[in-house]
Structure formats: structure tokens, C-alpha cells
Amino acid sequence: MPRMTMIEAIRDAHVVAMERDENVVVFGEDVGYFGGVFRCTQGLQEKFGKDRCFDSPINEAGIVGTAIGMAAYGLRPCVEIQFADYVYPAYDQIVSEAARIRHRSAGDFTCPLTVRMPTGGGIFGGQTHSQSPEALFTHVSGLKVVMPSNPHDAKGLLIASIEDENPVIFLEPKRLYNGPFDGHHDKPIIPWSKHPLGEVPAGHYTVPLGKAVVRREGSAVTVLAYGTMVYVAEAAAEESGVDAEVIDLRTLHPLDLETIVASVKKTGRCVIVHEATLTSGFGAELAALVQEHCFYHLEAPIRRVAGWDTPYPHAQEWTYFPGPARLAAALTDVMEG
Structure with a gap:
């Protein structure tokens, strides 16, 4: 291939x-x-x-x-x-x-x-x-x-x-x-x-819109990510030692709510990570949906890890990005909740 x-x-x-x-x-x-x-x-x-x-x-x-x-x-x-x-x-x-x-x-x-x-x-x-x-x-x-x-x-x-x-x-x-x-x-x-x-198949194939995929299976906490943050989530799981399940959303709208809900009901915890600014970022919608559909299964508050609520900081770009250390800290925190 x-x-x-x-x-x-x-x-x-x-x-x-x-x-x-x-x-x-x-x-x-x-x-x-x-x-x-x-x-x-x-x-x-x-x-x-x-x-x-x-x-x-x-x-x-x-x-x-x-x-x-x-x-x-x-x-x-x-x-x-x-x-x-x-x-x-x-x-x-x-x-x-x-x-x-x-x-x-x-x-x-x-x-x-x-x-x-x-x-x-x-x-x-x-x-x-x-x-x-x-x-x-x-x-x-x-x-x-x-x-x-x-x-x-x-x-x-x-x-x-x-x-x-x-x-x-x-x-x-x-x-x-x-x-x-x-x-x-x-x-x-x-x-x-x-x-x-x-690895990319030759010729024509499609990945269905509106379907997420589990990139890393786990039982302790669900991490919702997309784009670059999928790799940050995988690294944070390794760094923290937390048995995290990492879901790659792939399509943000329409959202694969079924896969998200099934995972959170299994793990009882949820952390959301994205590169965009925290306030009114897509993570807020994800948190609301998880709360609505999984409230009675949650064992800790939902956490969001995201970019700063500031204009994009050119000179501090790599500090602005959510990295494995910030996400690992959130994973550890929800496990203690």
C-alpha cells in the first residue's frame, strides 16, 4: 500500500x-x-x-x-x-x-x-x-x-x-x-x-462523514480529540499512565454522538482537548452533549484542555498549544475526582 x-x-x-x-x-x-x-x-x-x-x-x-x-x-x-x-x-x-x-x-x-x-x-x-x-x-x-x-x-x-x-x-x-x-x-x-x-490505498475510497473512530482503547477515561490533538492525546495517555480511550472525531458536524456516548458510559470520565481558544470552542458543545447524555455515568467533572483565551501568541506558539504535559495533568486530575 x-x-x-x-x-x-x-x-x-x-x-x-x-x-x-x-x-x-x-x-x-x-x-x-x-x-x-x-x-x-x-x-x-x-x-x-x-x-x-x-x-x-x-x-x-x-x-x-x-x-x-x-x-x-x-x-x-x-x-x-x-x-x-x-x-x-x-x-x-x-x-x-x-x-x-x-x-x-x-x-x-x-x-x-x-x-x-x-x-x-x-x-x-x-x-x-x-x-x-x-x-x-x-x-x-x-x-x-x-x-x-x-x-x-x-x-x-x-x-x-x-x-x-x-x-x-x-x-x-x-x-x-x-x-x-x-x-x-x-x-x-x-x-x-x-x-x-x-498508508493510503490507491484509487477511489471514502471515509464516511459523521463517523468517529477509537484510536486508542482504554477503560479509565475518554479523551475526545481531532486533528493534531489526537496525537497529543495518545502521548498524554502514555505520559500519565492513565488508561485513556482516545476518540478521533474526524467529522465535527454531523457528530458521531453514538461513539462518544458509548465510550463515556464505559469509562465514566471525559476530557476534551482542542487547539482553539477555550471559551466558546467546540469543546463546550462536546461537554454539553456528554453531560446531557452521560450524566448518570460520570464519576468526575468533564475537563477541557485548549488554547488560551488570548489573541494568537506568535512568540509563544508552542506554549499556547495544549501539549502532553497539560493534558496528562488533566487526565490525572479527573482520575482523582
Whole structure:
């Protein structure tokens, strides 16, 4: 089975989707000739031509607005917002048009649109290149929100997103782009050749949207994570010695509540970790759902471990990130509760 970085897996997903359906088009800032700032679309213009993979002006509202019109017309656009931080000018188009068009038209129009964007920190990009805005999209009815943690899922989830009839926000953790993240270190250190999550099947396959997966089985506490934090959770479990069950959500909306509830009812404890700011982060929704559905099974308060409630601290990026030590402390704390 081929081994790929997440960048290569995302690029391969584009190729598979574009070969299977001529209505799939790819565009955004620098995605054509240059192949994208992270090279996720490298070679697509050469392979499929400038009509199906092309560059856009620096205009996020224009990129998404044009893509919505294409999707309503019958195409399947997959557009790239160069960094998740740049999506805000397009937010009105996503919320007011893409998310609502199917309901406003009573099903006469659909919006099979995928909006890809690199998310989170890890490149010392500061406040305009490192934000984690997933909670802004999970709040919007009509959108699906996806964040893979490994190359296999990145390819399968992206193909599933492009083939879906609904608009999908596809968030790609930058720290996972070029190699595996072992949770203990600032940078990837494990060669893909020795990392099982780098194995990516050739050809077409999908990972279903709305389905979480248990990455590490345990009996003492459930850790809910997604993206880069999956690896931090695994490392924290090892560091703390707590028998933690780590769930990779993969899709944030629709959420796989069944898998979450089954795990928390088994363990009786829950810790939630995400890179985004704590207040009103997606972890707050997860905590509310766990409390509603698992209250009589909980043996300790639900804990959240997240980024600081501050503007993104460029010079203190790696302190800002929830790391194994912070998460291990939370795991130990809930075990004593």
C-alpha cells in the first residue's frame, strides 16, 4: 500500500475525484500553476487543464461566491482558502448562501461545494496564519465540518466531501501536513515508512462523514480529540499512565454522538482537548452533549484542555498549544475526582 504525507494524500484525492467526475473543478489563490502554498494541488493544472484547475484573484468572498454559483449550476467545486484565517471575508457567503440554498429553495438547488483550508498553528505564522476557527462553522446549520488527523482519512474524507451534496468545510491541520506528529515533540520525527497512519490505498475510497473512530482503547477515561490533538492525546495517555480511550472525531458536524456516548458510559470520565481558544470552542458543545447524555455515568467533572483565551501568541506558539504535559495533568486530575 502506498505511503503518503497528508499533502500527497490530499493531492491524490483531488486526482481521483477529478478523474471520476468531469464536473469537479479546483480553484483558489495560487492553486493552479504554483500548486498551492502547501503544494496540495501541485500538478493538477498540468494534468486536467486550466479550465478545471485555475488561479483566482486574492478575493475570498469572490472565490466562495463563484463556487456557490457553480455548485448550484451543477458543478462540484473544491476551492482552497490559502489559510483558515483568510476565510472571514467569505464567511457571509458560506453562512448566508452555501449553508441555506438547499433549504431556501425547498431542495430545488443543492450546493455540493468543498472549501479546503489549512488550520491551526505550527509554522510560526502568527495571528493571521494560525487560527483554529472550526467552532464558527459547526454552529451553522447546513454545513458539514471535517478535520482529518492522518493521510488515510484525509484522502477518504476529502473524496467523500467532494461527492457529498452539501457544502463541506474541510480543515487541514498544518502540523500534520508533512509528516506524522508523535505528540511529544514540536516537529514530526517519525519517518512515514515506519508509521502505519501513512498508508493510503490507491484509487477511489471514502471515509464516511459523521463517523468517529477509537484510536486508542482504554477503560479509565475518554479523551475526545481531532486533528493534531489526537496525537497529543495518545502521548498524554502514555505520559500519565492513565488508561485513556482516545476518540478521533474526524467529522465535527454531523457528530458521531453514538461513539462518544458509548465510550463515556464505559469509562465514566471525559476530557476534551482542542487547539482553539477555550471559551466558546467546540469543546463546550462536546461537554454539553456528554453531560446531557452521560450524566448518570460520570464519576468526575468533564475537563477541557485548549488554547488560551488570548489573541494568537506568535512568540509563544508552542506554549499556547495544549501539549502532553497539560493534558496528562488533566487526565490525572479527573482520575482523582
